[in-house]
Structure formats: structure tokens, C-alpha cells
Amino acid sequence: MTYVPFDLTATELLGILGFCTYVSNYTMLTLRVISADCLPYFFINLFAAGLVLIGLSGSFNLASALIQGFWIVISLVGIAVRLRRRRGFRDANRAVLPLRSAA
Structure with a gap:
């Protein structure tokens, strides 16, 4: 027996x-x-919160579950803000680049 x-x-x-x-x-x-x-910072936090929340399913603690829920929500907000900022930056760069002349 082990x-x-x-x-x-x-x-x-x-x-x-x-x-x-x-x-x-x-x-x-x-x-x-x-x-x-x-972005990786927020994805890692999201992943960690999800794992801890799964861990709480075996021994539930409301306060811990609320904290993990907060981390999930704020991580998703952080990801969305950075993706929107990245897309806006890319769109702004496209608008600034001069057009080539056909001559």
C-alpha cells in the first residue's frame, strides 16, 4: 500500500x-x-481565478467565491479595454499613413 x-x-x-x-x-x-x-497579465489572472473558483466547489466559501468572481470580471474588463485600445491604435495608424500616388 502506498x-x-x-x-x-x-x-x-x-x-x-x-x-x-x-x-x-x-x-x-x-x-x-x-x-x-x-494582455498576458489579465489572461493569467482570469485563468487563476477560474481555477480557484473550481477549487472552491469542493469546499465552498462565499467570501472567496466573491473575490474570484470579482477577479474574473475585472480581468475580462482589462482584456476588453486593451483589445479595444489596440484596435483603436491600429485604426489610427491606418488613417495617418499617407496614400501612395499612382504617378
Whole structure:
């Protein structure tokens, strides 16, 4: 018989993975590996919040679920703002470029 020090369920493991993802993302932000203004930062936070929320399904805690819900919403808003800004920047550059003359 194999000794298992922790008897973790799949949902608990996903929650722990979410925690590790949060910590890694914050560490990268602190060490300036990534910027808080880049899309990957928000996608990683979204992923982490989703994993922690799944982890909470095994042992529900309303306060933690509300925090994860907030992180999901604010990450989606951050992604949308950056995508809209990126699209607006691309459109603005197109308008500024001079047209070639046919001569």
C-alpha cells in the first residue's frame, strides 16, 4: 500500500494550481517580467481565478467565491479595454499613413 500524505481531490488540486498561478503572476509582475498593462497579465489572472473558483466547489466559501468572481470580471474588463485600445491604435495608424500616388 502506498502512503499518500495528503488526500486531495481533483478540485482541490485545481484550486492549488490556481493559487500557484496567482503567485507566479504576481511574482513576474513584481520582478518586471511582465507589465500590468499587457494582455498576458489579465489572461493569467482570469485563468487563476477560474481555477480557484473550481477549487472552491469542493469546499465552498462565499467570501472567496466573491473575490474570484470579482477577479474574473475585472480581468475580462482589462482584456476588453486593451483589445479595444489596440484596435483603436491600429485604426489610427491606418488613417495617418499617407496614400501612395499612382504617378
